[in-house]
Amino acid sequence: MIKFLLLPFLLIFSAAFSQQSFNTSNSNVALKELLATSYEKDTTANAFFIFEDGYSRFESEGDYDLLTNYTAKIKVLNKEGFDQANISIRLFKGETGKEKISELKAITYYLEDGVIKEHHLSPDKVYTEENEKYDLVKFTFPSVTPGAILVYSYQKASPFIFNFEPWWFQADVPKVYSRYLAEIPGNFKYHIRMVGDLKLHSEKNDIKRRCFSVRGVAAMADCARSEYVMTDIPAFKEEKYLTSRYNYISRLEYELNEMVRTDGHKRKYTKTWDDVDKEFKTDNDLGKQLRKTKWVRGVLPENISSMPNNLEKAEKIFDFVKDNYRWDGKFLQNVDVNIKDLLEEKTGNVSAMNILLHNLYEEEGFEVLPVLSSTRSNGMPTKLYPVLSEFNYLMVQLDLEGKKYFLDATEKNTYFGLPPFRALNRYGRLLDFSNGSSWVDLEPEGFSSVSMRDSIKLNTDGTAIGVSNHVFSGYNALSVKNRLDDLKQEDIFNDLTNPNSHTRSLSATPNVENNPVEINFNLHNGSQKINDLIYLNPFSFKFYDENPFKMRERTYPIDFGYKHAYTYNIHLEIPEDHEFVELPENKILKLPDNGGTLYFMTQQVDERTVNIHCRVSFPITLYSSGFYPYLQQFFTEMLDIQEKSIILVRQKV
Numbered sequence: 001m002i003k004f005l006l007l008p009f010l011l012i013f014s015a016a017f018s019q020q021s022f023n024t025s026n027s028n029v030a031l032k033e034l035l036a037t038s039y040e041k042d043t044t045a046n047a048f049f050i051f052e053d054g055y056s057r058f059e060s061e062g063d064y065d066l067l068t069n070y071t072a073k074i075k076v077l078n079k080e081g082f083d084q085a086n087i088s089i090r091l092f093k094g095e096t097g098k099e100k101i102s103e104l105k106a107i108t109y110y111l112e113d114g115v116i117k118e119h120h121l122s123p124d125k126v127y128t129e130e131n132e133k134y135d136l137v138k139f140t141f142p143s144v145t146p147g148a149i150l151v152y153s154y155q156k157a158s159p160f161i162f163n164f165e166p167w168w169f170q171a172d173v174p175k176v177y178s179r180y181l182a183e184i185p186g187n188f189k190y191h192i193r194m195v196g197d198l199k200l201h202s203e204k205n206d207i208k209r210r211c212f213s214v215r216g217v218a219a220m221a222d223c224a225r226s227e228y229v230m231t232d233i234p235a236f237k238e239e240k241y242l243t244s245r246y247n248y249i250s251r252l253e254y255e256l257n258e259m260v261r262t263d264g265h266k267r268k269y270t271k272t273w274d275d276v277d278k279e280f281k282t283d284n285d286l287g288k289q290l291r292k293t294k295w296v297r298g299v300l301p302e303n304i305s306s307m308p309n310n311l312e313k314a315e316k317i318f319d320f321v322k323d324n325y326r327w328d329g330k331f332l333q334n335v336d337v338n339i340k341d342l343l344e345e346k347t348g349n350v351s352a353m354n355i356l357l358h359n360l361y362e363e364e365g366f367e368v369l370p371v372l373s374s375t376r377s378n379g380m381p382t383k384l385y386p387v388l389s390e391f392n393y394l395m396v397q398l399d400l401e402g403k404k405y406f407l408d409a410t411e412k413n414t415y416f417g418l419p420p421f422r423a424l425n426r427y428g429r430l431l432d433f434s435n436g437s438s439w440v441d442l443e444p445e446g447f448s449s450v451s452m453r454d455s456i457k458l459n460t461d462g463t464a465i466g467v468s469n470h471v472f473s474g475y476n477a478l479s480v481k482n483r484l485d486d487l488k489q490e491d492i493f494n495d496l497t498n499p500n501s502h503t504r505s506l507s508a509t510p511n512v513e514n515n516p517v518e519i520n521f522n523l524h525n526g527s528q529k530i531n532d533l534i535y536l537n538p539f540s541f542k543f544y545d546e547n548p549f550k551m552r553e554r555t556y557p558i559d560f561g562y563k564h565a566y567t568y569n570i571h572l573e574i575p576e577d578h579e580f581v582e583l584p585e586n587k588i589l590k591l592p593d594n595g596g597t598l599y600f601m602t603q604q605v606d607e608r609t610v611n612i613h614c615r616v617s618f619p620i621t622l623y624s625s626g627f628y629p630y631l632q633q634f635f636t637e638m639l640d641i642q643e644k645s646i647i648l649v650r651q652k653v
Contacts, residue, residue, distance in 0.1 A: 022050045024177035024231075027073045027151045029109045034116065034149060038077060041232055042174045047081030048235075049074050049175035050149070056165040057183040057223070059157070060213045068165045071153040074173075078146045084173065085141040085150055092134045097159035101137055106152035108141045119143040121152075162269060164190055164254030167228070170198065175233040180252060183223040185212040187260040191270060191385060196250030197555050197625060201231040228252060234555065240548040241558045243425060244379040248556035255387065273429075273437050276386045281433040286394075289337050289355045290370060293363045299343065300360060309365055314400055315416045317364065318407055321357045327410035331375070331392040350410055351394045357409045358396045367399040371406065371440065373428030376561070380425055383439060395419055397430060397440065406442060413481040415515055418444070421475055424561040426622070443621055447565040448474025449516075454523070454540055454570045458649065460578070462529025466522075468540060470497065473516035475562050480517050484510060493521060498545040500537060500643065502526045533581070534649040538570045538612050542642040549632040558623040558631060568642075570612040574649050580604060582648035589637055591630055595620055598634070600641050610647065 020040050023030050039045045051073040059065045074084050087106070091099040106121035119142045129136040141150045158165070167180040184190060194200070204227040211223035236249045257270040271279075281287045304320060307313040325342060330349035339356055342348035348356075354370070361368040373393045374381050381390035396407045408419040423442065430440045449472070456466035472480045480496055487495055493505040496519065506522040528535050543566040549558075574580070589598040601613045616638060623631060 022176050024051050027051055027053075027071050027153070029073070029116070029149050029151065031116065033075065034109065034111050034147060036075065036077075037147070039075070039174060042235060045081075045174050045235065046078050047074060047076045047084040047173050049171070049173065049178065052175060052178040054165070054167055054180045056181070058161070058185055058188075058212055060211075063157070063159065064161075064214075065157040065159055066161050066165060068156045068158070069153070070156065072151070074150040076144060076146065076148045076150065081146075081173075082144055085144045087139055087141070087152060089137040089154065089156075090134050091137060091156070092158070092160060094133075094160070098135070099156055099158040099160070101154045101156045104137075104139075104152070104154040106139060106141055106150070108143045108148055108150055110143060110145050110148040117143075161188070162256045164256070166254065167252040168249070169230045169252075170196060170233055170236045170250040172235055172237075174235045175230075177229070177231050178233060179227065179229045181225070181227050183208055183211055183225050185221040185223050187221055188256065189258040189260075190254045191257050193253050193382065193384065194250075195246075195253060196248050198230060198233065198250040200228055202229045203227070234553070236555075237551055239551055239554065241560055242556065243376040243559050246379040255385070257385075270385050273386055276388065277431070277433060277437050280431060286337060286351065286355075286370075287433075289339050289352075290358065292339060293359045295339050295343065296356065296359045296363050300364070305364065311400060313364070314361070314366065314398060314405075317360050318357065318409060318416045321353065321360065321409040322412055322414065325353060325356065325409070326412075327353050331378075332372075332394055350408075353410050354394050354396050354408060357407060361396070361398060369397050369399075370431045371395045371397050371428040371442075372431055373423060373442065374425050375422045376425045376559075377422065378425075380427070381429075383427075391429070393423055393428075395423060395428065406444075411478070411482075413485075414478055418474065418478060421478070421561055424621075426559075444474070444562050446474065447563045447617070447619075448476045449565040449567065450476050450543070451567045452541055452569070454538075454568075456523070456525075456538070456540070456570060456572045458534065458536060458572065458574045458578070460575050460651070462527035462534045462536075464523070464525040464536070466525075468521040468523055470519045470521070470541075471516050472518075477515060477517040480510075480519070481512050484512060492519065497521075498542040500539055500542060502528055502537060503540040532650055534578075536572075536647045536649055537643070537645060538572050538610075538647055539568065539614075539642045539645065541568070542639065543568070543616060544635065544639065547632065547635040547639060549628065549635060551628075554625050554628040557625055558627060560618060560621050560623075562621055564616075564618040566614075566616045568612075568614040572610045572612065572647070574608050574610075575651075576608065577652050578649050579607065579652050580610065580647065581650050582646070583610065584641075584645040584647065587637075587641065589634060591627070591634055595623065595627060595630070596634060598638055598641070600645075602647075614641065 022033055033050060039048045049072060053071045054068060056066060056068040059067050076084060089101060108119040110117050121139060121142060126139045129138060169178045206225050208223040208225040210220040212221040236245060238245055255270060259267050300320065304316045326347045328347050328349055332351050337351040339352055342352040342356055358368050358370055372391045373395060374391050375393050378392045381387060398405045398407055405417040406419050408423055411420050414420060426442060427439050428442050429437050431437050451471040453469045454466055456464050458464050483496060492508040492510065502525050504524045504526060506524050509520045511518040523540055525540060583602045583604065586602060587600045596618045599615045603611045605611055
């Protein structure tokens with residue numbers, strides 16, 4: 001049976017038919033808002049923003065700070081929403097000054113015997129937590145009860161004009177209405193970008209005349225006035241197969257590109273990649289370390305150095321670095337890079353490790369270049385313009401015999417050409433100081449697979465004995481090797497497999513010396529006999545323990561990182577005096593646009609033997625959010641096959 005996944009008809013209620021209405025024009029609290037007991041657009045919400053407003057502009061005269069006024073009105077529905085009453089306001093600080101807040105007000109509104117009551121925050125309940133790079137102004141709303149509404153406001157003054165105040169439309173709870181107003185003097189030019197997939201409800205842009213003045217200058221500057229509104233904003237909920245929430249959570253970001261002084265002089269702030277390449281080439285950190293290939297002369301053993309420059313030698317150099325030097329767990333940001341120290345101390349950060357690898361290849365005459373990138377948890381760097389603070393990783397690209405390999409020597413268990421999973425963040429910047437840098441894709445080739453092969457004999461009491469062979473390749477092999485380092489023998493079965501409820505293992509024998517990795521299990525499965533019939537589920541294991549996709553909808557992509565493939569072959573033998581009564585139905589499931597397939601086949605070989613074959617493949621590493629309901633249904637049906645497929649067996653009459 002071939003089955004293409006189709007979504008059931010969904011009833012979608014538009015706002016026109018909504019019975020809920022809230023005051024989204026200001027922070028005033030209405031009785032009907034206090035009486036509300038749920039939020040119909042997200043019935044799982046414990047709290048939500050009714051109204052949020054921000055207004056940023058430059059201070060005329062004075063200190064010329066960036067001023068931002070913020071106001072929020074939050075509805076608390078139940079005790080689980082009480083965490084919204086704990087407020088933290090982050091204030092950055094640096095060598096040139098620090099951010100400050102003023103006019104802080106916070107009021108809790110609640111009902112008492114049908115009357116609206118107010119409890120104002122006392123100033124002595126506000127405190128500041130100091131950190132190295134920022135301070136946190138913290139307070140907790142008083143008298144919070146289910147149904148209460150929390151309103152607070154403040155003004156923030158910031159001396160840091162390079163990054164104009166960002167605006168976060170999306171949060172961990174839903175919002176009914178969020179508005180941001182920005183006024184930027186004409187002599188300031190910012191890169192403005194909208195992050196995330198959610199769309200604005202409205203955007204208005206115009207000119208505000210004579211809005212900004214500078215002391216001693218008679219003329220006043222005009223401002224670009226922009227108003228951004230978003231409504232019915234869903235909560236951002238994190239789920240599996242997400243890189244960094246900061247790639248997708250909806251917000252506005254600003255970065256200063258150019259400023260024109262009152263004398264007409266222009267100062268550029270945002271650099272081009274040509275500028276960055278020149279700086280990297282000549283700087284005393286990264287560029288210097290890449291040039292110091294003389295430091296690695298004589299480091300390689302003669303038996304490796306004397307080999308011809310082929311794939312075998314490249315692999316030997318890679319293994320030499322990862323086996324003899326240790327990564328200290330530090331990334332690219334805020335650390336010194338020193339190859340000389342790494343050679344002496346045998347330990348260093350990610351840049352030192354991979355620059356050593358780069359320099360060894362270059363000294364040996366290989367074609368190699370460094371790749372600046374960002375880890376999955378750090379977020380994807382923007383391609384619009386260089387923002388070096390968004391990069392925290394460095395790898396190596398080796399071009400050999402017409403094929404390109406991305407290499408990272410920081411993991412002791414990794415394989416040549418298999419960068420750690422944390423580095424699979426879609427793209428990086430190839431640093432070529434001779435021809436100019438360029439973007440390169442970091443998607444691995446081929447599938448990473450899990451293959452299982454069972455040989456099972458059914459006993460007359462419904463129990464079963466047999467052996468199971470599991471073979472892991474690619475990133476699955478790397479994951480198993482890393483986890484085996486910390487596992488006891490008795491924990492291998494439960495920690496490295498997804499056994500079905502009836503599955504038991506007497507022993508596990510791993511073999512990690514080769515690639516792929518292999519583990520063999522001896523099985524003694526529990527009885528599945530009921531009265532005179534044996535209801536046998538042939539699957540001792542499942543590909544997945546549970547459906548990872550549980551949300552009603554998902555607004556960001558599903559990022560697997562690499563291509564997945566799973567294969568399960570089962571050879572089942574029943575007792576001589578027994579017979580098959582019923583076998584599961586064969587199925588083929590397909591995702592749209594060749595996004596994945598599932599094959600499930602049962603073949604009776606003879607009176608006592610059945611072969612079962614199940615294969616699942618995901619040939620795409622990154623699925624758009626539109627695939628989410630299809631993937632959700634696909635995983636449900638895949639789990640049903642492996643949990644509920646029954647072979648019915650009975651004793652012959």
